[in-house]
Amino acid sequence: MPMLSLFLFYLMGNPCEEDTADLCRELFFFCEFGGLCPILLVGGGYFIHELSCLCRIVRKFSSASSTADPLRPNTGPMAKDNSGSLKSESKRRRVTYIFSVSGLCVLFYILGAWQNSTTPTLNQRSDLASKVECDNDFPRSTESLSSSSSSSEGETLDFQAHHQLSFNDTLMVVEKFPPCALNFSEYTPCQDLTRCKKFARAMLAYRERHCPAQHELIRCLIPAPPKYKTPFKWPRSRDYAWYDNIPHRELSIEKAVQNWIQVEGDRFRFPGGGTMFPRGADVYIDDINALISLTDGDIRTAIDTGCGVASWGAYLLKRDIVTMSFAPRDTHEAQVQFALERGVPAMIGVMATQRLPYPARAFDMAHCSRCLIPWQDFDGLYLIEVDRVLRPGGYWILSGPPIRWKKYYGGWERTQEDLKQEQNSIEDVARRLCWKKVIEKGDLAIWQKPINHAECIQSRRIYKTPHICKNDDADAAWYRKMEACITPLPEVSSSSEVAGGELQKWPQRAFAVPPRISKGTIPGLTVKKFEDDNTVWKERIEYYKRIIPPLSQGRYRNVMDMNAYLGGFAAALMDYPIWVMNVVPANSDYDTLGVIYERGFIGTYQDWCEAFSTYPRTYDLIHASAIFSIYQDRCDITYILLEMDRLLRPEGTVIVRDTVDVLTKVQGIAERMRWKCKIMDHESGPFNPEKILFAVKTYWTAAPSTQQ
Numbered sequence: 001m002p003m004l005s006l007f008l009f010y011l012m013g014n015p016c017e018e019d020t021a022d023l024c025r026e027l028f029f030f031c032e033f034g035g036l037c038p039i040l041l042v043g044g045g046y047f048i049h050e051l052s053c054l055c056r057i058v059r060k061f062s063s064a065s066s067t068a069d070p071l072r073p074n075t076g077p078m079a080k081d082n083s084g085s086l087k088s089e090s091k092r093r094r095v096t097y098i099f100s101v102s103g104l105c106v107l108f109y110i111l112g113a114w115q116n117s118t119t120p121t122l123n124q125r126s127d128l129a130s131k132v133e134c135d136n137d138f139p140r141s142t143e144s145l146s147s148s149s150s151s152s153e154g155e156t157l158d159f160q161a162h163h164q165l166s167f168n169d170t171l172m173v174v175e176k177f178p179p180c181a182l183n184f185s186e187y188t189p190c191q192d193l194t195r196c197k198k199f200a201r202a203m204l205a206y207r208e209r210h211c212p213a214q215h216e217l218i219r220c221l222i223p224a225p226p227k228y229k230t231p232f233k234w235p236r237s238r239d240y241a242w243y244d245n246i247p248h249r250e251l252s253i254e255k256a257v258q259n260w261i262q263v264e265g266d267r268f269r270f271p272g273g274g275t276m277f278p279r280g281a282d283v284y285i286d287d288i289n290a291l292i293s294l295t296d297g298d299i300r301t302a303i304d305t306g307c308g309v310a311s312w313g314a315y316l317l318k319r320d321i322v323t324m325s326f327a328p329r330d331t332h333e334a335q336v337q338f339a340l341e342r343g344v345p346a347m348i349g350v351m352a353t354q355r356l357p358y359p360a361r362a363f364d365m366a367h368c369s370r371c372l373i374p375w376q377d378f379d380g381l382y383l384i385e386v387d388r389v390l391r392p393g394g395y396w397i398l399s400g401p402p403i404r405w406k407k408y409y410g411g412w413e414r415t416q417e418d419l420k421q422e423q424n425s426i427e428d429v430a431r432r433l434c435w436k437k438v439i440e441k442g443d444l445a446i447w448q449k450p451i452n453h454a455e456c457i458q459s460r461r462i463y464k465t466p467h468i469c470k471n472d473d474a475d476a477a478w479y480r481k482m483e484a485c486i487t488p489l490p491e492v493s494s495s496s497e498v499a500g501g502e503l504q505k506w507p508q509r510a511f512a513v514p515p516r517i518s519k520g521t522i523p524g525l526t527v528k529k530f531e532d533d534n535t536v537w538k539e540r541i542e543y544y545k546r547i548i549p550p551l552s553q554g555r556y557r558n559v560m561d562m563n564a565y566l567g568g569f570a571a572a573l574m575d576y577p578i579w580v581m582n583v584v585p586a587n588s589d590y591d592t593l594g595v596i597y598e599r600g601f602i603g604t605y606q607d608w609c610e611a612f613s614t615y616p617r618t619y620d621l622i623h624a625s626a627i628f629s630i631y632q633d634r635c636d637i638t639y640i641l642l643e644m645d646r647l648l649r650p651e652g653t654v655i656v657r658d659t660v661d662v663l664t665k666v667q668g669i670a671e672r673m674r675w676k677c678k679i680m681d682h683e684s685g686p687f688n689p690e691k692i693l694f695a696v697k698t699y700w701t702a703a704p705s706t707q708q
């Protein structure tokens with residue numbers, strides 16, 4: 001019993017344990033103002049009152065226990081005799097007893113109070129929190145700061161522990177990443193010109209992705225060329241780029257006649273020409289529009305195989321059509337780099353031995369304008385791949401050899417017989433794929449993929465090859481070999497039904513429930529989840545806009561979402577003058593890239609343990625949601641961050657969403673890469689364990705080279 005009351009005193013002194021709240025409420029007030037003072041200075045009288053009360057209780061307990069104790073000495077007949085002297089003796093003993101008990105009480109109270117004063121108070125907490133932030137360019141959000149300190153009563157221990165951990169982490173940081181040599185300024189790790197020489201030239205396998213092995217990874221920052229300038233704002237950037245940003249004249253000389261690109265003083269001008277459209281892409285697109293309607297919303301997504309400087313995609317944007325353009329990294333230097341510098345979607349890519357990194361049934365339209373892809377070779381393998389990525393009812397547009405060979409064969413330096421043969425082969429492959437030739441007029445030929453395979457399956461009795469693939473995962477496209485078989489379409493119940501479900505017209509399509517979800521083809525993804533996701537993203541974009549005001553002012557053009565899920569981020573931003581590269585991590589639990597295309601947005605598969613197929617400095621804004629918690633067990637997140645630094649333009653912005661412990665790790669590395677960053681609360685408030693890191697890559701360039 002005495003032990004219990006001593007413990008009670010300990011608790012009184014240490015009132016911040018949650019369960020003793022009632023007993024301690026008053027003392028709590030004093031203890032917040034500094035440990036020991038409440039009893040000794042202010043609450044002396046109060047304390048003595050309490051003390052005597054409690055000590056009386058203690059005494060009662062002890063006397064009760066003493067009468068009940070059968071082993072107690074001095075009980076018995078002998079005790080009666082000298083009761084007088086015994087009485088005064090026991091009174092003295094009781095007084096010392098009371099004193100020693102109250103002494104112990106005080107001691108334990110003080111012990112409790114002292115213990116309490118060593119846990120951090122509110123002030124210390126916000127100190128730690130503000131040390132975690134590094135200096136920043138963002139307006140200081142007082143709202144979130146004040147709410148995070150007022151929240152501390154509820155969240156307390158867990159939150160605080162993470163901050164202390166991070167505080168320790170930041171102390172340990174010493175080394176900053178050095179800049180790489182100037183010759184790395186256009187480094188594309190997975191399309192490195194030296195490494196690719198080791199691979200087969202047959203079918204252009206050497207131009208595919210060949211990423212560096214672990215020991216070849218570099219730990220330096222890709223430098224911008226000297227005198228690098230922020231690119232022009234869209235839409236001016238469609239027509240102009242700074243020469244210093246991509247100092248290559250090759251294309252302007254090589255393609256001078258074709259009017260691709262011109263150098264004018266300190267800048268490039270893109271007149272909008274292309275190999276097959278010297279009068280400009282706009283006129284060329286009008287020619288296409290006269291054959292199939294590009295303006296009624298049926299066509300939204302397009303793929304341009306072998307895109308040049310992507311003028312076709314650049315001018316389609318005017319018609320609300322978004323194009324994934326790709327070209328290999330080859331002797332025409334920097335075609336894709338120019339496209340991205342202009343603010344036009346593009347990737348490094350090639351038709352070689354592997355599938356294109358896009359899902360099946362993705363694009364409304366595919367285009368090749370003198371793209372040098374041998375459509376008739378390898379049993380029509382490349383046309384079969386186009387068939388895979390075209391949606392049912394999608395179009396394939398071909399211009400350049402062999403189309404209109406009767407007029408152009410002289411200029412192409414080929415014999416009529418040869419060109420005729422080539423055209424016949426292509427027509428034959430298209431027929432075997434059950435495509436319908438829509439029209440051939442002027443320089444253009446257009447085919448259409450059937451809306452389902454009902455008839456096509458019948459026709460296999462006539463055409464033995466290519467057969468329909470069996471047990472094929474149609475969407476799987478990350479390092480997956482192409483096969484010369486037709487990717488099957490979802491089954492239909494009538495010959496007029498669109499396989500996989502009909503898409504709505506753009507722009508309703510962006511928020512309509514995508515057929516892949518309404519048909520339940522992705523396990524666990526329901527209509528409700530889709531709609532909730534859209535609501536969530538609306539809120540998030542509102543929040544981002546408040547923290548990054550330039551977001552709504554045209555500051556950003558090329559945006560990457562590293563983990564796009566259902567494309568909600570891109571959809572919420574669709575009215576902004578931006579485009580989003582929606583990335584779905586390869587081999588993730590949900591393959592949602594098909595859904596993103598069905599909504600009318602573009603994207604690609606990607607394994608973030610490897611480099612992305614693009615040039616350095618090609619994105620203005622990178623959004624990384626939960627990327628690091630997904631990948632932290634798979635590879636060193638330092639390399640993911642170095643890759644993000646490569647992708648990011650100087651003064652580009654990064655938004656990372658993750659848990660606090662992951663974010664503090666990310667921040668530690670980001671600061672070594674010279675990013676300025678700041679961790680902020682979740683848009684729903686400070687209680688959400690997910691936080692958001694905002695970062696800005698600082699502007700720096702390589703020193704001008706002295707050797708060259």
Ligand SMILES: *[C@@H]1O[C@H](CO)[C@@H](O)[C@H](O)[C@H]1NC(C)=O
Nearest residue numbers: 164165167168169170171172
């Ligand atoms: C920081 O934390 C590590 C463990 O993460 C520990 O080994 C180290 O001693 C700590 N350093 C300081 C200064 O507290």
Ligand SMILES: *[C@@H]1O[C@H](CO)[C@@H](O)[C@H](O)[C@H]1NC(C)=O
Nearest residue numbers: 181182183184185186187194
């Ligand atoms: C840059 O030059 C160094 C040495 O001259 C060489 O080792 C390195 O591979 C070059 N880097 C690139 C990307 O060419």
